[in-house]
Amino acid sequence: MKLxxxxxxxxxxxxxxxxxxALYQVGEGGL
Incomplete structure (x- = not known):
């Protein structure tokens, strides 16, 4: 699993x- x-x-x-x-959340917050 580690590999x-x-x-x-x-x-x-x-x-x-x-x-x-992160970009999706920023876009939602900006709009």
């Missing part, structure tokens, strides 16, 4: 989702 969590692909995917969620 999967430390995988660059998994990390980039997780970070992309986190950034997308």
């Amino acid at each position: 999967v969590l430390s995988s660059p692909f998994y990390r980039s995917c997780f970070e992309w989702k986190a950034v997308a969620l």
Whole structure:
């Protein structure tokens, strides 16, 4: 499990989702 969590692909995917969620929340708050 640790190997999967430390995988660059998994990390980039997780970070992309986190950034997308943050941008969505900012957009909702701004509008």
